[in-house]
Amino acid sequence: MSNRRVRLDKKEYERLAAFRATLRRFVRRTEERARAVGITPQQQQALLGVMGSPGKDWASVAELADFLQVRHNSAVELVDRCEKAGLMRRVQDESDRRLVHVTLTPKGKSVLDQCAEVSWAELHSLGRTISFAPDGEE
Amino acid sequence: MSNRRVRLDKKEYERLAAFRATLRRFVRRTEERARAVGITPQQQQALLGVMGSPGKDWASVAELADFLQVRHNSAVELVDRCEKAGLMRRVQDESDRRLVHVTLTPKGKSVLDQCAEVSWAELHSLGRTISFAPDGEE
DNA sequence: CTCATGATATCGTATTACGATATAATGAAC
DNA sequence: GTTCATTATATCGTAATACGATATCATGAG
Numbered sequence: 001m002s003n004r005r006v007r008l009d010k011k012e013y014e015r016l017a018a019f020r021a022t023l024r025r026f027v028r029r030t031e032e033r034a035r036a037v038g039i040t041p042q043q044q045q046a047l048l049g050v051m052g053s054p055g056k057d058w059a060s061v062a063e064l065a066d067f068l069q070v071r072h073n074s075a076v077e078l079v080d081r082c083e084k085a086g087l088m089r090r091v092q093d094e095s096d097r098r099l100v101h102v103t104l105t106p107k108g109k110s111v112l113d114q115c116a117e118v119s120w121a122e123l124h125s126l127g128r129t130i131s132f133a134p135d136g137e138e
Numbered sequence: 139m140s141n142r143r144v145r146l147d148k149k150e151y152e153r154l155a156a157f158r159a160t161l162r163r164f165v166r167r168t169e170e171r172a173r174a175v176g177i178t179p180q181q182q183q184a185l186l187g188v189m190g191s192p193g194k195d196w197a198s199v200a201e202l203a204d205f206l207q208v209r210h211n212s213a214v215e216l217v218d219r220c221e222k223a224g225l226m227r228r229v230q231d232e233s234d235r236r237l238v239h240v241t242l243t244p245k246g247k248s249v250l251d252q253c254a255e256v257s258w259a260e261l262h263s264l265g266r267t268i269s270f271a272p273d274g275e276e
Numbered sequence: 277c278t279c280a281t282g283a284t285a286t287c288g289t290a291t292t293a294c295g296a297t298a299t300a301a302t303g304a305a306c
Numbered sequence: 307g308t309t310c311a312t313t314a315t316a317t318c319g320t321a322a323t324a325c326g327a328t329a330t331c332a333t334g335a336g
Contacts, residue, residue: 008254010189016254017190017205020183023161024207042323045158051148052155061284067155069162074324076285081323098283098332116146116154130268180292199315212293214316219292236301236314 022129030115037114042068043087046078047112050088050104058091058101087111160267168253175252180206181225184216185250188226188242196229196239225249 008016034044049067053059059067065075079102082088087108093099104112146154172182187205191197197205203213217240220226225246231237242250 006255006258007251010195013186013189013250013254014192015190017186020186020190021205021207023165024205027161028207040322048151048155048158051151052153052158054152057148062282067159067162069159069166071325072284073286073326077323080285096283096333100284112151113145116151117144120144178291200313209294210315211295211317215292218316234302234314238315 026130033115037111039085039087039111039115040081042078043082043085044112044115046075046082047087047104047108047115050102051109051112058103061100061102064102082108164268171253175249177223177225177249177253178219180216181220181223182250182253184213184220185225185242185246185253188240189247189250196241199238199240202240220246 030044031041034041039047045068046064049064050057050059052067053063061075061079062072064079065072068075068078070078079088079090083090086105089103089105091101091103093101168182169179172179177185183206184202187202188195188197190205191201199213199217200210202217203210206213206216208216217226217228221228224243227241227243229239229241231239
C-alpha cells in the first residue's frame with residue numbers, strides 16, 4: 001500500500017484505456033436514453049441529483065453543483081433550463097431565504113423514471129463491467 | 139437474470155446518484171491532473187487513446203473517435219489541437235493512404251506519463267470505490 | 277449596526293462537439 | 307479499366323454550455 005508514484009508501462013496503459021472506454025460507453029448509453037425521452041444528459045443528471053438527495057425530496061443549488069461537479073453558477077443555469085422545460089420547480093426555504101429547494105415536477109419525476117428504467121441485468125453487470133484491477137492485485 | 143424493466147424506488151435512486159457522483163469525482167480528479175500539466179482533459183484522453191491502442195503505438199482517427207465516443211469529425215478536430223500543441227503527429231499509412239497513424243511525440247508521451255502518474259493506492263482502490271451493487275445482489 | 281460570510285443569480289466569453297458537406301483513396305462489379 | 311459504392315479523413319458554420327467575474331440579498335457574529 002505504498003504511495004510512491006509509478007510510471008505505467010504499455011500494457012498498463014492499454015488496461016487503463018480499456019477501463020476508461022468502458023466508463024465512457026456506459027455514460028454514453030445513459031445519455032442516449034436521456035435524449036430518447038426528450039431531455040439533455042445534463043438535465044437527466046440534475047433530476048437524478050434531486051431524486052438522489054439522501055433523505056430529502058429536494059436539493060439546494062449548491063448540493064446540485066457538488067453532485068454534478070460544476071461551479072455554482074453552472075448549476076443555477078442548469079436549474080433554469082430544467083425549470084423552463086417543466087422538469088423542476090424552485091421553492092424558497094422558509095427559515096433561510098437564501099436557500100432554494102429544487103424539487104421535481106410530476107413531469108420531471110416521470111421523465112427521470114423513464115431514464116432510469118434499466119434492466120436488472122444491466123444494473124447487476126455494472127459492478128463487473130466497470131472495474132479496474134491492476135495485474136497482480138490480491 | 140430477467141430483462142424486465144423496473145421502476146427505482148427512492149433508496150435505489152440515492153444509491154445510483156452516489157454511484158454517479160463517485161464516477162464524476164474520479165473523472166474530475168484526472169481532469170484536474172491534466173490541466174495541472176498544461177493540457178485539456180480531452181487532449182489527455184486522446185493521448186491515452188493512442189497509448190492504449192492494443193498492440194500498436196498509434197491509432198487511427200476513427201479508432202480515437204470510437205474510444206472517445208465522439209463523432210469522427212470531433213476526433214479530427216481534437217487531433218488538430220493535439221498536433222498544434224506538439225503532443226501528436228500524423229503519419230500516413232503506406233499501404234492505405236486514406237488512413238492516418240496518429241502517434242505521440244516525445245512531449246506527448248511525457249505529458250501522458252505525468253498525467254498517469256498515480257499512486258498505487260489510488261489504482262488499487264478504484265475497483266472498490268467505483269462499483270455499483272444493488273441491494274440483495276448475490 | 278456593521279460587516280464578513282454564504283447562497284443564489286446574471287452576463288459576456290470561449291471552448292468544443294456536432295451536422296452537413298467535401299475530398300480523396302480503395303475495392304468490387306461488370 | 308471505368309464506374310460506383312464505400313471508407314477515412316477533413317472543413318466549416320452553428321449551437322450548447324461551463325466558466326470567470328460580478329452582483330444581489332440573507333444570515334449571523336461581534
